[in-house]
Every structure is written in structure tokens, then in C-alpha cells.
Amino acid sequence: MLSVCVLAALAIAASMWRLRLFITARKTPGGLKDLPGPKGYPIIGSILEFPKTFSYHKFKDWSDKYGPIFQVKILGTTHVVISDVEIANDLLALRGSCYSDRPRIVMLHELVSRYGNLGSSPQNEYWKNGRKFSSTTLSSNALEQWSAVQVNQAARLVYDLVSDVSKYEYLFERYSATVALRVLYNKSLSRWEEKEHLDKIAAIVRTLERTGAPGAYLVDFMPLLKYLPSWLAPFKAEANRLHEFEYSYFRNLLVEGQQHFRSENDNAKRPQALIQAYVSNKGSWNLSDFEIAYVMGTLLEGGSGTTSSAMQSYCLAMWHYPDWQKKVQDEIDRVVGDRLPSFDDWPDLPTVRAVMKETIRWRPVVPGGIPHRATKDDTYNGFFIPEGATVHANQYAMFKNEATYPDAEAFNPERWLNPNYPTYQEPLTQYPNLKRFPAFGFGRRICPGLVLAERSLFIEISMLMWLCSVRKKVDEEGQVIPVPWYDYKPGNNTGPNRFDFEVEVRDEQRLQILTNVVGIS
Numbered sequence: 001m002l003s004v005c006v007l008a009a010l011a012i013a014a015s016m017w018r019l020r021l022f023i024t025a026r027k028t029p030g031g032l033k034d035l036p037g038p039k040g041y042p043i044i045g046s047i048l049e050f051p052k053t054f055s056y057h058k059f060k061d062w063s064d065k066y067g068p069i070f071q072v073k074i075l076g077t078t079h080v081v082i083s084d085v086e087i088a089n090d091l092l093a094l095r096g097s098c099y100s101d102r103p104r105i106v107m108l109h110e111l112v113s114r115y116g117n118l119g120s121s122p123q124n125e126y127w128k129n130g131r132k133f134s135s136t137t138l139s140s141n142a143l144e145q146w147s148a149v150q151v152n153q154a155a156r157l158v159y160d161l162v163s164d165v166s167k168y169e170y171l172f173e174r175y176s177a178t179v180a181l182r183v184l185y186n187k188s189l190s191r192w193e194e195k196e197h198l199d200k201i202a203a204i205v206r207t208l209e210r211t212g213a214p215g216a217y218l219v220d221f222m223p224l225l226k227y228l229p230s231w232l233a234p235f236k237a238e239a240n241r242l243h244e245f246e247y248s249y250f251r252n253l254l255v256e257g258q259q260h261f262r263s264e265n266d267n268a269k270r271p272q273a274l275i276q277a278y279v280s281n282k283g284s285w286n287l288s289d290f291e292i293a294y295v296m297g298t299l300l301e302g303g304s305g306t307t308s309s310a311m312q313s314y315c316l317a318m319w320h321y322p323d324w325q326k327k328v329q330d331e332i333d334r335v336v337g338d339r340l341p342s343f344d345d346w347p348d349l350p351t352v353r354a355v356m357k358e359t360i361r362w363r364p365v366v367p368g369g370i371p372h373r374a375t376k377d378d379t380y381n382g383f384f385i386p387e388g389a390t391v392h393a394n395q396y397a398m399f400k401n402e403a404t405y406p407d408a409e410a411f412n413p414e415r416w417l418n419p420n421y422p423t424y425q426e427p428l429t430q431y432p433n434l435k436r437f438p439a440f441g442f443g444r445r446i447c448p449g450l451v452l453a454e455r456s457l458f459i460e461i462s463m464l465m466w467l468c469s470v471r472k473k474v475d476e477e478g479q480v481i482p483v484p485w486y487d488y489k490p491g492n493n494t495g496p497n498r499f500d501f502e503v504e505v506r507d508e509q510r511l512q513i514l515t516n517v518v519g520i521s
């Protein structure tokens with residue numbers, strides 16, 4: 001009986017809350033227009049048309065109908081959806097002081113991370129200090145120190161892919177996690193520690209995806225619910241449990257990293273991980289130990305899944321486009337020959353950089369972007385954008401713009417290499433690259449791991465193509481096992497669902513070189 005009363009009270013409170021949002025919604029000031037968009041219903045807006053997964057597909061359909069910037073109301077919140085790079089830059093980058101906030105996600109940010117997650121943090125002092133601290137180790141210059149680690153891990157990755165390609169998801173993820181742990185904490189994993197760490201990181205990333213998903217928790221629509229006593233609010237016990245799990249992992253990494261740093265006597269000669277920046281200048285970041293643990297933990301989270309999803313999409317592209325694989329391999333054979341690829345090859349491998357860039361245009365890792373929030377009323381070309389609007393940079397639609405990307409559905413790296421395409425840039429020793437590429441977001445919120453991701457993708461693709469070819473897998477009757485053109489996981493950060501492919505060694509001598517270099521025999 002009690003629970004029926006409680007549920008009824010909650011339902012009434014929910015309706016009142018929605019009604020309040022509806023009544024207090026900002027009215028469009030005189031002389032300004034509302035952005036175009038679906039009309040929806042009073043109070044609930046367009047929620048009934050809004051899919052729980054792959055919302056960026058629906059946003060793309062709406063943008064075809066309503067234009068490159070439109071609005072959609074959902075349960076009292078205005079969502080502004082941008083499908084054009086120039087508009088995204090005008091608003092999110094050039095007006096960064098107004099558009100660098102995040103929408104409030106109570107379960108993920110307040111209850112699970114206890115205001116620690118950098119990616120879901122509002123635009124406040126903690127976020128500014130955290131971004132400043134992160135940048136010390138994630139710039140191009142700072143990352144050069146880690147070249148040898150990245151080359152070695154890429155070599156290990158390819159060696160293990162050759163041994164057992166069915167583990168490809170784990171192996172791409174292992175590359176990202178081992179590199180991130182070195183760059184952030186200077187932590188090397190022993191072979192028997194790897195699985196345990198990867199499992200923990202994967203669980204934390206799953207929590208982020210799940211608790212950050214729109215509509216997953218009622219408390220995100222009615223923040224006052226977070227003040228209910230725990231016995232009435234089971235989500236609070238869940239949040240506590242999830243917090244304990246992720247924070248104890250982040251805290252242990254931090255404590256262990258500090259001890260390790262102090263016990264080293266040749267620190268000056270070693271590459272500077274983020275942990276060193278913290279320990280040697282502890283007072284200068286204006287961040288508590290809790291906050292440092294979370295800044296570094298969020299970076300570890302952000303770097304896990306993303307680069308690995310892009311590598312999986314790369315293998316998918318090579319499955320569908322063997323001609324491009326041949327072009328990449330020809331370039332590598334000509335430039336690199338029978339030594340391992342290295343970062344010094346960067347200027348001479350434009351085709352490698354073109355397939356890398358085309359992969360994340362063709363199959364963006366974060367297709368719907370991560371929403372920003374308008375912190376004050378704004379106008380754009382006579383349209384009104386109210387304070388509090390959630391602003392989505394819909395990469396999925398941006399990358400299908402036929403004017404910028406002719407024949408956008410096709411994987412065509414030529415668009416980065418041939419002056420006849422609008423996206424071509426010279427010199428080819430520098431371009432294509434991923435700097436300022438919309439796949440990494442916009443303005444002050446742009447992905448802090450962009451350079452690390454770019455370097456990882458470059459060396460992973462170079463190493464893989466130097467030694468191997470991605471091949472179609474055949475079944476027992478010799479028939480090619482089909483692989484769908486587009487079969488992607490739901491969620492904010494997405495990669496292809498598992499698919500069948502083989503990797504074939506191109507040259508036994510190169511396999512021997514790689515084996516010797518990684519010290520595996």
C-alpha cells in the first residue's frame with residue numbers, strides 16, 4: 001500500500017514538474033523567430049517521435065526537413081540540433097563563453113561521479129582547472145616522448161592479431177588502455193594484470209554510457225528526487241555502489257602512481273606522465289586529490305573505447321574496400337620497406353592519414369556529439385536560442401553533407417588527397433590530419449585526447465598494413481561470410497557490432513622483424 005502511495009506521489013510530482021517547465025519555458029522575444037522544427041505536443045513535446053537509441057539518425061531526418069539548425073522540444077527542454085560545421089563553429093567555438101556548459105545529468109554526474117567526471121562537468125572552475133592540467137601531457141610536443149611506447153604497443157597488437165584475430169575487440173582496447181595508463185600514470189601492466197585492468201575500465205565505461213543515456217533515470221528529469229531518502233530511491237544505492245567501484249580504481253591508480261614516482265631516482269630521464277605534472281607541482285593546479293583522481297580517470301575513460309572503435313571501423317572499411325587497402329600498402333612498402341613504421345614516417349604517408357581521417361568521417365565514433373548547453377539567451381540569424389537549451393553538434397549529419405563530401409556514403413580517402421575535392425588541403429606532408437576535425441567536437445570542449453588518438457590511429461594502421469591484409473572470412477563451404485554495410489552498436493560512443501574477418505601476413509620476413517622487436521619469440 002505504501003509503495004502504491006509513493007508511486008502515485010511520484011507520478012503527480014513528475015507531472016507537476018513537467019507542467020512547471022512548460023509554463024516557465026522562455027518565450028521568444030519580439031522581433032525574433034523560433035527555430036524551425038517538429039511541432040510536438042504540449043508538455044511532452046516530441047518525445048513520442050524520439051527514439052531511445054540512434055537518436056542521431058532521427059536528427060538527420062529532421063535536419064533534411066527543417067534545415068541545418070533546428071529545434072525540437074522534449075519534456076520542456078529545447079534541444080537545438082546543428083548539422084552544419086560552419087554553424088557549429090559560429091556558435092560552439094566563436095561564442096564559446098555561452099556554449100561550453102553541459103546539460104545537467106544528475107545520475108551520471110552528481111550521484112555516480114559526485115561532480116568529478118570532467119566530460120559531464122558544467123563549465124566551472126573545476127572543469128577549467130582540469131582541462132588546463134590535462135593539456136600538460138596531451139599536446140603534440142609532450143606526446144612525442146611516448147613514441148616508443150606507442151610503436152611497441154602497436155607491434156604487440158598486430159602480433160597478437162595475427163595469432164588470434166577473433167580477439168580483435170580486446171586487443172584494440174588493450175592497446176588504448178596500456179598507452180593511456182603509461183601516458184597518464186606511467187603505469188606498465190604486466191601480462192597477468194592486463195585482463196583485470198581492462199575489465200575494470202570496461203565496466204567503468206559501461207557505467208558512463210548507461211548512466212549518461214538520455215531518459216535512463218527518472219531523477220534526470222526530476223532532480224529533486226535525489227533528495228529522497230535512500231530507502232525510497234533504489235537508484236541512490238546503485239549510484240553509491242558505482243561510485244565506490246570507479247573511484248576506488250581511480251584513487252588506487254593515483255596513489256600507486258605517486259608512490260612509484262617518488263621511488264624513482266632517475267625521473268628526469270623518463271618521459272613525463274601526467275602524474276609527474278601533478279606530483280612535482282602539486283599546489284599549482286587548484287585541484288583536490290579527489291578532483292585529480294577524477295580528471296585522470298575521465299581521461300582514461302575517454303581514451304578507452306574511442307580509438308578502439310575507430311580501429312574496428314577501419315578494419316570494416318578495409319573489408320569493404322580492398323582497393324584502398326592495396327593503395328595504403330603500396331605507400332607503406334615504398335616509404336617504409338622492411339623496417340618497422342615509425343612516427344618519423346608521418347610526412348611521407350599521406351594515404352595512411354587519409355584512410356585514418358576517412359574512417360572517422362565515414363563512421364564517426366561519437367556520431368551524435370556530446371551535448372553542450374547554452375548559458376544565456378542568444379540569437380542566430382534572427383532565430384532565438386533560449387538559455388538552458390541543449391545544443392547537439394550532429395556529426396552524423398555533418399559528415400553526410402554532399403557539398404563538402406560528394407558521394408558521402410562511400411568510403412573515399414581520395415577526398416583528402418586529390419585537389420578536385422573540396423576537402424583537399426596542401427601540403428600533403430602535413431594534411432590530411434585530424435586537427436580541428438568535427439569528429440572531436442567544438443570550441444572549448446573539444447576532445448583533449450585528439451592528438452593522442454591521432455597518433456594512435458596513425459601507428460596502429462601503419463603497423464597493421466605493413467605486416468598484414470584484412471581479408472574476408474570464408475565458411476566451411478568456402479562461401480564468404482557476409483559483413484553488413486552498417487551494423488553499429490547503440491550508445492554515444494559507437495563501433496561496429498562484431499563481424500568476421502581474417503588478417504593475413506603479407507611477408508614472413510616482416511613477421512620475424514616484428515617478433516624480434518617486441519621481444520616475443
Ligand code: HEM
Nearest residue numbers: 119299302303306307365366370440441442445447449453
Ligand atoms: C578516435 C578517438 C576519439 C574521438 C572520436 C573522440 C571524440 C570526442 C568528442 C566528440 C568529444 C566531445 C567534444 C565536445 O563536447 O564538443 C570528446 C570529449 C572528450 N574526450 Fe575524446 N575522443 C577520442 C579520443 C579520446 C582520448 C584518447 C581521450 C583521452 C586521452 C579522450 C578524452 C576526452 C575527454 C576527457 C572529453 C571531455 C572533454 C570536456 O568535456 O571538456 N578522448 N571526445
